[in-house]
Amino acid sequence: MSSIYVIVEHFKGSVEDITFEMLGKAKELGDVTAVLIGNKALASDLGAAAKVITVDAPELSEFNPEAYLKTVNEVVSNGDADMVMVGNTSMGMDIAAGLSVAQNIPLVAYASQMQADSVTSQLYGGKVNVESAVSGKCVVSVLPGSFPADAGRADGAPAVEEMAAPDFSGVKVKFRKLIEPEGGDVDITTQDVLVSAGRGIQSDENIPLVEELAAKLGGAVSCSRPIVDNKWLGKTRQVGKSGLKVKPKLYLTLGISGAPEHIEGMKEADLIIAVNTDPNAPIFDYAHYGCTADLFDLIPALSSKL
Amino acid sequence: MNIVVPIKQVPDLVEELEIDGSGKDLNREWLKYKVNEFDDHALEEALLYKEANGGTVTAIVLDSDGIDKVLHTAAAKGADKVVKITGDFGDSVSSHTAGKAMADAIQSLGFDIVMTGVQAVDDRDGQLAGIIANHLNTPNINVVTGVTKDGDNLVVQKEYGGGVVAEFEVATPVVVGVQAARETPRYIPVAKIRKASRGINIEEIAGSMDGSAGSDVSRMFKPEGGQGAEMLGDDAEAAAAKIIEILKEKGIK
Numbered sequence: 001m002s003s004i005y006v007i008v009e010h011f012k013g014s015v016e017d018i019t020f021e022m023l024g025k026a027k028e029l030g031d032v033t034a035v036l037i038g039n040k041a042l043a044s045d046l047g048a049a050a051k052v053i054t055v056d057a058p059e060l061s062e063f064n065p066e067a068y069l070k071t072v073n074e075v076v077s078n079g080d081a082d083m084v085m086v087g088n089t090s091m092g093m094d095i096a097a098g099l100s101v102a103q104n105i106p107l108v109a110y111a112s113q114m115q116a117d118s119v120t121s122q123l124y125g126g127k128v129n130v131e132s133a134v135s136g137k138c139v140v141s142v143l144p145g146s147f148p149a150d151a152g153r154a155d156g157a158p159a160v161e162e163m164a165a166p167d168f169s170g171v172k173v174k175f176r177k178l179i180e181p182e183g184g185d186v187d188i189t190t191q192d193v194l195v196s197a198g199r200g201i202q203s204d205e206n207i208p209l210v211e212e213l214a215a216k217l218g219g220a221v222s223c224s225r226p227i228v229d230n231k232w233l234g235k236t237r238q239v240g241k242s243g244l245k246v247k248p249k250l251y252l253t254l255g256i257s258g259a260p261e262h263i264e265g266m267k268e269a270d271l272i273i274a275v276n277t278d279p280n281a282p283i284f285d286y287a288h289y290g291c292t293a294d295l296f297d298l299i300p301a302l303s304s305k306l
Numbered sequence: 307m308n309i310v311v312p313i314k315q316v317p318d319l320v321e322e323l324e325i326d327g328s329g330k331d332l333n334r335e336w337l338k339y340k341v342n343e344f345d346d347h348a349l350e351e352a353l354l355y356k357e358a359n360g361g362t363v364t365a366i367v368l369d370s371d372g373i374d375k376v377l378h379t380a381a382a383k384g385a386d387k388v389v390k391i392t393g394d395f396g397d398s399v400s401s402h403t404a405g406k407a408m409a410d411a412i413q414s415l416g417f418d419i420v421m422t423g424v425q426a427v428d429d430r431d432g433q434l435a436g437i438i439a440n441h442l443n444t445p446n447i448n449v450v451t452g453v454t455k456d457g458d459n460l461v462v463q464k465e466y467g468g469g470v471v472a473e474f475e476v477a478t479p480v481v482v483g484v485q486a487a488r489e490t491p492r493y494i495p496v497a498k499i500r501k502a503s504r505g506i507n508i509e510e511i512a513g514s515m516d517g518s519a520g521s522d523v524s525r526m527f528k529p530e531g532g533q534g535a536e537m538l539g540d541d542a543e544a545a546a547a548k549i550i551e552i553l554k555e556k557g558i559k
């Protein structure tokens with residue numbers, strides 16, 4: 001059996017789902033060691049692993065891109081990992097590529113399927129899958145939502161090994177604070193109906209059209225990342241990886257192609273209806289109903305019937 | 307402050323993507339390329355930083371077809387210097403090879419901050435920022451939504467999930483992977499790009515070719531449709547009528 005190290009991601013005292021997804025998958029593929037940095041109390045949640053390596057230090061109490069990478073690199077250098085699994089997440093992105101270069105071992109990113117000898121990456125906005133052969137020591141960064149998290153939640157008493165922290169005297173990155181999202185706006189996570197705008201909406205001048213339709217449906221407007229990056233809507237409205245996870249009764253998408261980062265935030269919705277002129281848009285793989293009409297024709301057609 | 311901004315082109319996903327005869331790459335013959343949108347945000351953030359605090363912005367690319375226009379656009383937007391790394395990199399260059407070539411060139415140019423896009427649609431073997439940073443032996447922060455100055459240090463905002471942002475302080479040099487600039491990337495009319503193309507000299511640096519720590523593609527394929535949506539067609543009136551029917555059936559409207 002190969003030895004697989006799973007880099008545990010935790011935030012505000014809880015282990016994140018991506019970690020359980022990775023633990024579950026890793027168990028199928030080999031002997032699992034969880035690498036838990038900065039909060040050893042969480043070791044008891046990692047029953048799916050055979051072993052937990054903990055590293056603690058004041059510099060590790062909050063996530064720190066530089067200190068965490070240095071620590072992971074040290075753990076991997078001292079260990080016997082054949083494969084290191086990292087989340088393709090905000091924290092994981094600060095580790096995976098750097099670890100690959102520091103260890104001089106291959107990295108396969110955006111992994112959505114994994115076998116003992118191959119890893120499949122979801123690329124090109126979810127339009128093409130790319131399979132990479134893996135043999136020997138490597139790093140794999142896993143797209144959240146790819147594997148069932150429940151498979152990695154297990155009772156158990158893994159052996160816990162405490163490792164000394166590396167020397168952080170040269171570390172230049174300092175954590176300052178967390179900034180919570182501003183309140184006051186509509187909470188899209190509690191809405192029954194969301195009408196979600198994507199790049200296909202073309203201009204901020206068209207946002208009122210979407211708002212009007214949402215109002216008629218008794219819901220609120222949400223959106224995909226490009227809309228927020230362009231400042232057409234606020235961050236509080238963003239669904240997906242770096243936004244919010246939603247599970248409304250109806251999720252109606254207008255001009256959203258369905259990049260994996262977006263899908264992650266909305267695929268649990270009860271009813272998904274997708275509108276996109278590109279019949280090959282990945283969103284149609286996840287929607288219950290799809291429509292390839294021009295959204296600027298569909299919005300008035302729908303509105304007039306409500 | 308010298309800010310260096312690595313920029314790359316990626317296939318335009320508006321176009322249909324086809325897989326070539328080898329089954330290991332895209333059919334690139336008719337592929338349309340566009341600037342990686344995150345690199346566009348990185349350039350914007352670099353220009354915003356320069357406008358507030360002074361310094362220079364250098365845009366840097368690996369040589370490929372049509373890349374000069376990317377550099378002309380960067381110059382028209384406000385980049386002080388544009389650099390092309392020459393070499394036979396090809397269109398499907400790996401992140402590890404690109405990152406090493408970028409790092410070597412950036413080292414020779416000198417830098418305080420490297421700002422590049424947090425990711426690209428085709429970076430199968432990892433995001434460029436982390437690779438460049440480790441070759442340059444500097445810290446790396448990704449998913450960045452703002453870089454500002456505080457005394458001698460930088461304040462870097464990094465996005466977590468759920469809209470939470472972490473704020474870090476760091477001394478330069480540093481490499482950041484930009485998710486979104488503080489402002490929408492500026493738009494530059496074609497006439498201004500054309501003007502810039504006449505006024506700016508593209509500096510060339512011979513690239514290093516080192517693909518170590520890469521991994522090999524064994525197969526490329528279109529994802530299986532899964533369950534897939536029941537399609538309601540492309541006629542807006544008919545589709546709208548069906549959608550209303552479905553909503554009524556589900557008790558939503």
